Structures are given as structure tokens and as C-alpha cells.
Amino acid sequence: MSQIAAVVLVMLATVLIGAFGIRVSRTTSDFYVASRTVSPVWNASAIGGEYLSAASFLGIAGLILTFGADMLWLPVGWTGGYLVLLVLVSAPLRRSGAYTLPDFAEARLESMAVRRLSSVLVVLIGWLYLMPQFQSAGLVFRTITGAPPWTGSLLVAVVVATNVLSGGMRSITFVQAFQYWLKLTALAVPLAFMLVAWWSDGRPGLTPGDEWVLPLHGRDHPVYETYSLILATFLGTMGLPHVLVRFYTNPDGRAARRTTLVVLTLLGAFYLMPAVYGYLGHVYGMPESDTVVIALPGRLVGGPVGEFLTALVTAGAFAAFLSTSSGLTVSVAGVIAQDILRGGVRAFRVATVLAVLVPFALAGAARSLPVATVVGLAFAVAASSFCPLLVLGIWWRRLTTAGAMAGLLAGGGLACAAVVITIIGGPHTGWAGSLLAEPAAWTVPVSFTVMVVVSLLTPSRVPRGVARTMVRLHTPETLNVDRGDWRPRFM
Amino acid sequence: MTGKPRRAASTGARGQGEGAATTGKPRRVVVTSPRTAAARRPRHPLTREIDEQTRLGEVYMGSLVRTQFRLALFVCSLLACVVGGLPLLFLLAPELRAAELFGLPLPWVVLAGLIYPALVGGAWLYVRQAERNERDFADLVERR
Numbered sequence: 116m117s118q119i120a121a122v123v124l125v126m127l128a129t130v131l132i133g134a135f136g137i138r139v140s141r142t143t144s145d146f147y148v149a150s151r152t153v154s155p156v157w158n159a160s161a162i163g164g165e166y167l168s169a170a171s172f173l174g175i176a177g178l179i180l181t182f183g184a185d186m187l188w189l190p191v192g193w194t195g196g197y198l199v200l201l202v203l204v205s206a207p208l209r210r211s212g213a214y215t216l217p218d219f220a221e222a223r224l225e226s227m228a229v230r231r232l233s234s235v236l237v238v239l240i241g242w243l244y245l246m247p248q249f250q251s252a253g254l255v256f257r258t259i260t261g262a263p264p265w266t267g268s269l270l271v272a273v274v275v276a277t278n279v280l281s282g283g284m285r286s287i288t289f290v291q292a293f294q295y296w297l298k299l300t301a302l303a304v305p306l307a308f309m310l311v312a313w314w315s316d317g318r319p320g321l322t323p324g325d326e327w328v329l330p331l332h333g334r335d336h337p338v339y340e341t342y343s344l345i346l347a348t349f350l351g352t353m354g355l356p357h358v359l360v361r362f363y364t365n366p367d368g369r370a371a372r373r374t375t376l377v378v379l380t381l382l383g384a385f386y387l388m389p390a391v392y393g394y395l396g397h398v399y400g401m402p403e404s405d406t407v408v409i410a411l412p413g414r415l416v417g418g419p420v421g422e423f424l425t426a427l428v429t430a431g432a433f434a435a436f437l438s439t440s441s442g443l444t445v446s447v448a449g450v451i452a453q454d455i456l457r458g459g460v461r462a463f464r465v466a467t468v469l470a471v472l473v474p475f476a477l478a479g480a481a482r483s484l485p486v487a488t489v490v491g492l493a494f495a496v497a498a499s500s501f502c503p504l505l506v507l508g509i510w511w512r513r514l515t516t517a518g519a520m521a522g523l524l525a526g527g528g529l530a531c532a533a534v535v536i537t538i539i540g541g542p543h544t545g546w547a548g549s550l551l552a553e554p555a556a557w558t559v560p561v562s563f564t565v566m567v568v569v570s571l572l573t574p575s576r577v578p579r580g581v582a583r584t585m586v587r588l589h590t591p592e593t594l595n596v597d598r599g600d601w602r603p604r605f606m
Numbered sequence: 607m608t609g610k611p612r613r614a615a616s617t618g619a620r621g622q623g624e625g626a627a628t629t630g631k632p633r634r635v636v637v638t639s640p641r642t643a644a645a646r647r648p649r650h651p652l653t654r655e656i657d658e659q660t661r662l663g664e665v666y667m668g669s670l671v672r673t674q675f676r677l678a679l680f681v682c683s684l685l686a687c688v689v690g691g692l693p694l695l696f697l698l699a700p701e702l703r704a705a706e707l708f709g710l711p712l713p714w715v716v717l718a719g720l721i722y723p724a725l726v727g728g729a730w731l732y733v734r735q736a737e738r739n740e741r742d743f744a745d746l747v748e749r750r
Contacts (some may be wrong), residue, residue: 187717190714191689198685202678206736329703330696330713339695349689369740372733379729381680383722390718510675582659584666589671590656591740594747599658 125297125433126274132290155370159377161288164295166193166378168244168439169251169405172298172432174487174581175386178404179393181485181564184330185341189487190386192348194379196494200353201375206368207509207588214603215450215476216356216364216501222288222601223508225578226516231522234454236500237356238470240493241447244355245474246481247489248541251405252436255480257431258406263478268498270432272475275440279448282532288364294438295381300408301431304390305412305424309395312415319398327397336549339556344491347555351388351494354501356450357442367592405486406431444470483539488552492534501565509588511570515577518570521557526562530554530603652747670743672716679733688724692716 153291171193178186211535213219216237221230249268256267278290313319321328331337332412354359365371389408398405409432412424451466452458500523506512507522533554537543543551550557570577578584580599688732696703696713704711 184711184713184717188713191717191721195685195689195725198725198732199682202732202736208746273666305680328714329691330717331703338693338697342690345689345693349685362724369737372736376726376729376733380726383726387719387722390714394714510671585671586667587655589667589674591744594653594744595654605647 117422117426118429121190121430122256122433122572125430126270128293129274129278129290129434129437132293138606139557142217144538150573152524155365155374157292158364159381160295161356162291162293162374162378163381163385164291164293164298164434164438165357165361165442166382166439167295167298167435168474168486169248169432169435169579170487170489170490171385171389172435173251173255173405173408173428174394174490175389176396176408176486177403178485178487179390180401180407181403182333182394183327183397185333185337185344186487187330187390188341188344189348189491190389192345192494193352194382194386195377196349196352197382199349200358201372202458204353204505204509205362205375206360208505209362209365209371210331210368210588210590210592210598211584211605212587212601214360216354216359216504217450217454218522218603219229219359219508220504220519223578223582223584224500224514224516224519226519228332229516229519231454232520232523233501233504234450236496236523237450238447239444239531240354240500241356241450241470242474242477244490244493245443245447245471247484247486248436248440248443248478249475249478250481250483250489251486252433253437254405254430254483258409268475268478271436271440272471275444276467276471278437279444280464283542284396291438291442294434298438299381300410301384301427301434302385302392305416305428306388306391308424309412309415309417311328311393313395313398313521319347319396329496334549335545340549340553341552343495343549344555346559347491347495347498349498350413350502350559351496351498351555353496354497356446357439360442360446366597369591387417393571396517405418442473448593484538484541489538491553492537495553495558496527496530496534498555499530499562503562507563507566507570508537510584511567512581513570513574513577515570515573517573517576518566518568522562522566525565526558530558533558610740614717642679656747666743671741673743677735678738679730684728688721 171190175186175190178189208219211219211221211222217230218231220233221227249271250264252271253264253267256270257263257264260266265284326332331341334340362371364375365374392408392411395415396411399411401407401411401414409425409428412428415421415423416424447470448463448466451469452462456462456466501524503526504519508519533551541552542548557603583597583599584601586596587601592599652663652666656667657663692713703713707715
């Protein structure tokens with residue numbers, strides 16, 4: 116009962132804070148980017164709140180419990196991805212003035228074709244990321260109420276759509292910042308109580324010779340899969356559509372860097388905890404599932420305190436569903452409205468419904484995989500498509516329109532194919548299964564190679580304004596130089 | 607350039623107008639302008655070289671991009687060594703997989719603990735150096 120109350124509370128808080136933003140956002144640019152009035156700490160909290168999805172809150176602990184030490188790389192990569200993003204992308208991307216990944220593609224390559232292809236990839240990655248959020252919302256809702264899974268998915272989908280439709284970015288920023296601190300508390304407080312309980316139990320440890328604790332163990336091809344996971348997570352972070360949007364709300368490139376540094380700190384603090392949940396789950400012999408985070412506090416700490424702690428983690432889980440789904444919905448809806456519909460606030464509203472409806476339908480239809488596995492696949496697609504586009508676009512003048520198109524098609528296409536085969540036809544076994552389930556180790560090199568080789572073969576198609584774009588991307592804002600006149604189109 | 611002194615001379619002449627009218631012959635006027643325009647001699651700031659995409663401007667831009675890229679590449683290589691090296695280490699020295707540190711399994715202490723402050727530290731050093739590079743570039747471009 117207290118769990119349902121917690122869920123209702125989180126939903127209400129989300130909607131109310133969202134409604135608070137309605138009064139502030141009126142114009143189209145308000146709707147999208149909060150007119151860049153968001154301070155760095157708010158901004159970093161918002162990035163953290165948006166980024167920590169059900170995969171981080173529930174999925175990591177579940178996978179660690181299932182597969183053991185190799186899964187520790189997942190949170191490491193999801194944090195370290197921000198270091199790669201920081202050094203290769205953050206400041207130039209902010210300086211580009213791009214609001215979405217398609218904007219960046221258009222600004223850098225001066226091509227509508229690359230822009231449209233990027234839009235399609237953003238929508239695909241967004242839906243692939245949203246689908247498991249809805250699925251695990253259903254799973255958790257079933258655990259606490261016994262209702263069929265689609266009810267939980269529907270609940271989250273409706274709250275997200277309402278929130279995005281009513282407030283836009285401004286309210287989302289407040290909601291997201293609130294969600295980060297809620298999620299941190301919801302994982303930290305039960306953990307403290309559980310550690311006390313574990314201590315008074317006489318600190319039970321692993322049975323000697325337990326191989327679960329060893330790295331490079333427990334899967335078919337652990338070395339390949341570990342490296343592929345590392346590649347996908349470290350390089351995929353920069354290509355996530357909902358992460359990029361947040362950089363636009365920094366006032367300049369320098370602030371973008373500093374925000375990323377704060378984000379790295381916030382994420383590092385959060386990701387210390389899921390591993391402990393997984394470890395305690397194994398020690399206490401919990402069943403291997405995504406719901407271990409929800410079940411564990413009640414198992415270790417009994418009585419009303421245990422019930423309160425369970426309610427708290429449940430609230431955190433719903434915060435995770437809502438925050439990530441809201442951020443992704445804004446991004447996907449923005450791209451659909453801008454590049455597929457005709458634009459304007461009305462188109463954004465139609466696009467929002469579309470952005471939520473499709474992954475909701477997929478969540479009901481698709482095979483249910485662990486949430487962190489599916490999110491990992493979304494990272495692999497991002498790493499094989501947008502990572503090369505961003506890195507080469509920012510640092511390599513000779514990138515051509517044809518090269519970018521070919522690289523996005525080859526890398527993004529192959530990764531998407533692997534994802535579809537894994538989700539629909541899987542699980543596959545042996546080498547084929549590993550290559551398809553962790554595609555990044557081969558699709559990322561393919562994407563980079565194709566982009567570079569095709570660019571070198573088509574030197575006449577280097578964008579004409581590349582020199583001006585480079586000035587725009589790399590010179591600090593304090594310098595008074597001509598940065599060209601490209602602006603993102605707010606419809 | 608030539609417009610300035612002439613305007614100064616004519617103003618001077620108008621100021622002395624009454625005297626000139628009585629003698630019928632314009633009096634010679636000494637122009638004593640402080641020549642502020644000449645003191646601020648029109649220079650080509652490097653920002654203009656960059657704006658006009660001259661060879662010099664391109665060289666300066668290239669140097670900025672290269673400096674920042676080298677820094678980025680250095681951080682990424684360091685990260686690749688640490689992150690790529692750990693699985694390799696566990697593969698080549700299997701006894702490390704079962705080693706213990708502070709009574710806890712070593713891989714867990716590293717991957718679930720120590721690596722996070724290391725990432726934050728690396729990021730902090732990078733931000734400091736990247737901002738320094740940009741300040742140096744701004745000084746260089748604006749000094750001339």
C-alpha cells in the first residue's frame with residue numbers, strides 16, 4: 116500500500132513541478148530550451164536526472180546479480196562516456212549552436228540529406244531507449260500491485276506525455292534536477308539501512324570459490340563482450356539525443372565543459388551504489404531479476420522501516436522511468452515536429468503523442484529483455500552512428516557530405532540490424548549471438564572507416580563553409596570573430 | 607587619413623573668421639591635433655585574419671584546433687590504457703581476478719569504487735588545461 120502511495124506521490128510531484136513551468140514557458144524557444152536561463156548546477160543535476168534511467172536504477176544491479184563482475188563495466192562506461200564526451204565534444208558542440216543532432220549535422224555538413232538521415236537515427240535510438248523504460252515500468256507496477264504489465268507502462272506514458280505537452284523544456288529542467296536528487300536519496304538511504312542490517316547479521320560474505328565474483332566469467336565470449344560493452348558505453352553517450360539538448364542550455368562552451376565535469380561527479384556518486392545492491396543480492400540469494408533493487412530492502416530490513424524503504428526505492432524507480440522518458444520524448448518529439456511535420460507548437464504536440472505511442476506499443480509487443488541490455492543496444496547504435504559523425508565533424512576538416520552519409524548508413528544500419536535480430540529473433544548462441552548482442556566492437560570501426568574512406572574518395576564534396584564552421588566550433592566566445600550566421604531553426 | 611587634418615584646418619579657419627575677413631587674406635593656421643588616430647595606427651588584428659580566412663588566419667586556427675585535439679587525444683589514450691588494460695590484465699594474470707584488497711575482491715574495489723574518482727580527476731585536469739589553451743590562444747590573437 117505504501118508503495119502505491121509513493122508512486123502516486125512521485126507522479127503528482129512531477130506533474131506539479133511541471134505545471135509550475137507552464138507559467139514561465141510561452142514562446143517557442145522557451146518551449147524548447149528554457150531560453151538558456153538555466154544555471155550550471157541545475158543543468159548538471161538535470162543532465163544527471165535525465166540520464167539515470169530505469170537501466171541505471173534497476174537494471175545494473177539486476178545484471179550484476181545475474182552475470183557477476185563483468186557487468187561492473189556498464190556503470191563505469193555510462194560514467195566514463197561523459198569523460199569522452201567532455202574532451203571530444205562538449206565545448207565545440209555547444210559553440211556550434213546546434214540544438215539537436217540533426218541541427219549539428221546540418222550546420223557542419225550543410226546538407227539536408229545528412230540532416231534527414233540523422234533525424235531518422237535520433238527517432239530510432241529514442242524509441243529503442245524508451246521501449247525498455249515502459250517495459251520495466253510495467254514490471255515494477257506488476258510487482259507492487261499485481262496488475263498486468265501494460266497498466267504500469269500506460270501510467271508512465273500518460274504522465275510523460277502530459278508533462279511534456281504542458282510545460283516544455285523549462286519545466287522539464289526543473290523536473291529533471293529534482294529527479295536526480297530523488298533517485299540518489301532513494302538508493303542511498305535504503306543502502307545505509309541495509310549495510311547496518313548486513314553488519315549486524317555478522318557480515319555474511321561469499322562462499323569460498325564462488326566464481327560469480329570473478330571478471331571474465333559467466334558469458335559465452337567474455338573478453339569480446341567486455342570490450343564491446345566498453346566501446347559501446349564510452350562512445351555511445353555522446354550520441355544520445357536527450358543528452359545533447361541539455362548542452363544548449365549552457366551559456367557558452369566553457370560552461371558546457373564545467374557542467375560536464377559536475378555531471379561526471381554526480382554520476383560517479385550515484386554509480387557507486389548499484390554494485391553494492393548486486394553484491395548484497397547475491398550474498399542473500401535473491402532471484403536474478405531487474406526487480407532486485409525493489410525487493411532487497413524489504414528482505415534485509417523488516418517491519419515498518421523495511422516497508423518505508425521499499426516505498427522509497429519504488430518512488431526512485433518511478434522517478435527514473437519518468438525523467439528519462441520525458442527527456443527522450445522531448446528530443447524525439449522535437450525532431451519529429453521539426454523534420455517530419457511542418458513545425459510550430461501544434462506540430463510539437465502531435466509529435467509528442469507519436470513519440471510516446473510507438474515505444475508504448477513496442478513495449479507490449481517485443482520480447483522482454485533486461486532493461487539495461489536493451490539500453491546498452493541503444494548505446495551501441497549511437498556509438499556506431501553519431502559518435503563518428505560528431506568526432507570527425509568536430510576535429511577533421513576533410514569530412515564530406517558523402518562520407519558522413521555513408522558512415523551513418525553503414526554503422527547505424529548494421530547496428531540497428533543487429534538490435535532487431537537480437538530482440539526479435541534472439542537469444543542466439545555462440546559467436547553469432549555474441550556479435551549480435553554486443554555489436555559495437557565491429558560496427559563502430561566499420562562506421563569510422565567508411566566515413567573516413569568515403570570522405571577521402573570524395574574530396575570535392577567538402578562543405579564550402581568548413582573553415583568558418585571550424586572557427587565557430589573552436590574559438591572561445593570571448594574573441595570577437597565572424598562565426599557565420601547559421602542558427603538552429605526553432606520552427 | 608587625409609580627411610582629418612583638412613577638416614581640422616578648416617575648423618581653425620572658421621574660428622579665426624573675423625580676423626581673416628578684416629585683412630582679406632586667410633591667416634595661416636597651425637594644426638595642433640594630438641593625432642590620436644595616428645597613435646592608434648590601423649592594425650590588422652589577428653581576428654580579422656581569421657575572419658578573412660587568410661593563410662595566416664588559417665595557420666592560427668589550425669594551431670588552436672591541433673592543440674586542443676592533442677590534449678583530447680592524450681586524455682583518450684590514457685583512458686583507453688586504463689579501461690582497455692584492465693580486462694587484458696585480468697586475462698593475462700588470472701590470479702589478479704581472485705586477489706583481495708581491504709578484504710574485498712580486487713576487481714570490485716577497482717571497478718565499483720576507485721575508477722570513479724579517477725575519472726572525475728582526469729576530467730578536472732582536462733578542463734583546466736583546455737581553458738588554459740583557450741586563454742593562451744585569445745592572448746595570442748588579441749595581443750598584436
